[in-house]
Amino acid sequence: xxxxxxxxxFAGTEVAGWYPSKKETKxxxxxxGLTIVAQWFSSFIVRDGVExxxxxFRATCEYLRYLxxxxxxxxxxTGSVQGVRDIYxxxxxxxLKDEEWPVLTQGLNKLGEIAHKYGLDLVYHHHLxxxxxxxxxxxxxxxxxxPDKVSLLFDTGHAFVGDxxxxxxxxxxxxxxxxxxxxxxxxxxxxxxxxxxxxxQRVFEPLVIAATVPLLVSQKLPT
Numbered sequence: 350x351x352x353x354x355x356x357x358x359f360a361g362t363e364v365a366g367w368y369p370s371k372k373e374t375k376x377x378x379x380x381x382g383l384t385i386v387a388q389w390f391s392s393f394i395v396r397d398g399v400e401x402x403x404x405x406f407r408a409t410c411e412y413l414r415y416l417x418x419x420x421x422x423x424x425x426x427t428g429s430v431q432g433v434r435d436i437y438x439x440x441x442x443x444x445l446k447d448e449e450w451p452v453l454t455q456g457l458n459k460l461g462e463i464a465h466k467y468g469l470d471l472v473y474h475h476h477l478x479x480x481x482x483x484x485x486x487x488x489x490x491x492x493x494x495x496p497d498k499v500s501l502l503f504d505t506g507h508a509f510v511g512d513x514x515x516x517x518x519x520x521x522x523x524x525x526x527x528x529x530x531x532x533x534x535x536x537x538x539x540x541x542x543x544x545x546x547x548x549x550q551r552v553f554e555p556l557v558i559a560a561t562v563p564l565l566v567s568q569k570l571p572t
Contacts (some may be wrong), residue, residue, distance in 0.1 A: 374392035395427040399456035410467035431478030454493035461498025
């Protein structure tokens, strides 16, 4: 796989739980000339409390430091319905209560501090079917976290399908091909289609062309 990625022109990749041992992963990535960038970490800060996940988080950070990565991707999965086929994510996604916001954001700040000790930046991935899906939820998360400890992994696909307002979140003048997505997303929403059905309708395909790799941006978004 690493050779295939290199031959396709990629300079780096994320890793996942099904990759081989860290030693073998590093050897194969180095041999292919690939940089290991990051790995996803599912947090359950609201459900379990941040202290309950710190041990696993440290282990992931140590693993990424060994591989030479620079970031750890975190997404809060309390109540997540992203993998449930019969859930309509536009109406039935989990929503944080007011008292749960400081639990999540303070927990993320703590994880960000820990990540720095391993030479990593914590980048938060807003994701469909989770407590941070929409533009307003994403902006609120950024407002309530420390920009020195938590940054945003800006994903055009999840931003657009989440509530259609990519421009409002990133505040850019132009992103190509977003308009091509609108009819498909609106049709999926109108018909009450599940996330899996939207994907089968090739809803992400234009965004793969527009932005092959999600942008890693800081919290200090332009005004």
